[in-house]
Amino acid sequence: MLHDRRVLAVVPARGGSKGVALKNLRLLAGRPLVAWAGECIRRSPFIDRGVVSTDHEAIAQAAEAAGLAAPFRRPEALSGDRVADFPVLEHALQTMEALDGVIYDVVLMLQPTSPLRRDRHVEGCLRKLVEEGWDAVWTLSPTDLKFHPLKQLTLGENGAMDYFDPRGAAIVARQQLHPVYHRNGVAYAVTRDCLLRQGSIKGTRTAGLVIDDPLINIDTEEDLQRGEQLLRDGLTLE
Numbered sequence: 001m002l003h004d005r006r007v008l009a010v011v012p013a014r015g016g017s018k019g020v021a022l023k024n025l026r027l028l029a030g031r032p033l034v035a036w037a038g039e040c041i042r043r044s045p046f047i048d049r050g051v052v053s054t055d056h057e058a059i060a061q062a063a064e065a066a067g068l069a070a071p072f073r074r075p076e077a078l079s080g081d082r083v084a085d086f087p088v089l090e091h092a093l094q095t096m097e098a099l100d101g102v103i104y105d106v107v108l109m110l111q112p113t114s115p116l117r118r119d120r121h122v123e124g125c126l127r128k129l130v131e132e133g134w135d136a137v138w139t140l141s142p143t144d145l146k147f148h149p150l151k152q153l154t155l156g157e158n159g160a161m162d163y164f165d166p167r168g169a170a171i172v173a174r175q176q177l178h179p180v181y182h183r184n185g186v187a188y189a190v191t192r193d194c195l196l197r198q199g200s201i202k203g204t205r206t207a208g209l210v211i212d213d214p215l216i217n218i219d220t221e222e223d224l225q226r227g228e229q230l231l232r233d234g235l236t237l238e
Contacts, residue, residue, distance in 0.1 A: 007049075008048065009050040010050075010051055010093075013053065015059060022058075024056075033115050034054075034062050034066065038050065048104070053074045085109065086200060089190065090196065104192060105192055106189055107192065110186070114184055116237060117187065118213065125209050134205050136205075139184055139187045139211050142210065150167055152168070
C-alpha cells in the first residue's frame with residue numbers, strides 16, 4: 001500500500017508477437033522479459049498484488065517462477081495485436097477484485113518490453129499519482145529533436161514527399177521546436193475511478209513522469225542486443 005491505497009500491478013504479456021516471436025519469453029541477461037517485471041514487483045513495498053495478464057501457458061509459468069501470480073488467463077478477445085491497454089487492465093482489475101474479494105485503488109501497468117526500469121521509477125510514478133492527486137501518471141522519455149513530429153515526412157504515390165504536419169514547413173531551426181516526449185512502457189499508474197468510471201488509462205488529469213535514464217523498449221532483435229550491451233557495459237538498475 002501507499003498512503004492506504006491498495007495497489008494492483010498488472011504485467012500484460014500475450015503470447016502473440018509479430019516483431020519478435022514469443023517476445024515476452026525472450027531472455028535478457030539470462031532472464032525472460034516477463035521475469036524482469038515480476039522481480040521489480042516483488043521488490044516494491046508499495047505493491048499489494050502482482051499478476052500477469054496472458055493467454056499463453058509458458059508465459060504464465062515463467063511469470064510464476066519469478067514470483068508473479070498467474071491466477072487467470074486473458075480471453076482470446078483481448079489477445080489480438082490491436083487490443084488497447086484499457087480493456088486488458090479493466091479485465092485484470094475486475095477479475096482480481098472478484099478473486100481476491102478486495103477493492104484495488106490503483107492499477108499499475110508494467111510492460112515486460114521495458115525491462116531496464118529501476119525501482120525508483122516505479123515508486124516515483126506511484127507517489128506522483130497518489131500524493132499529487134492525478135487520475136493517471138505515465139512514465140515518459142524525452143524525444144530527440146531530430147525525430148520531432150514537425151520534422152517528420154510522409155511518402156505518397158510514386159514517392160511523392162510531404163510534411164507529416166503542414167506546420168513543419170516553417171521549421172528552419174531546432175530552437176523553434178518545443179520539447180516532446182514518448183511513452184517508454186516503464187510504468188503507468190491509473191486510479192480505479194479513472195479506469196472504471198472514465199473508461200480510460202488517460203484520465204481528465206493525467207501527468208507525465210520524465211525519466212532520463214538509459215532505457216530500452218523491445219520490439220526487435222536489435223533492441224534485445226542493445227539491452228545486452230547496456231548491461232555488459234555496466235548499467236545497473238539500482
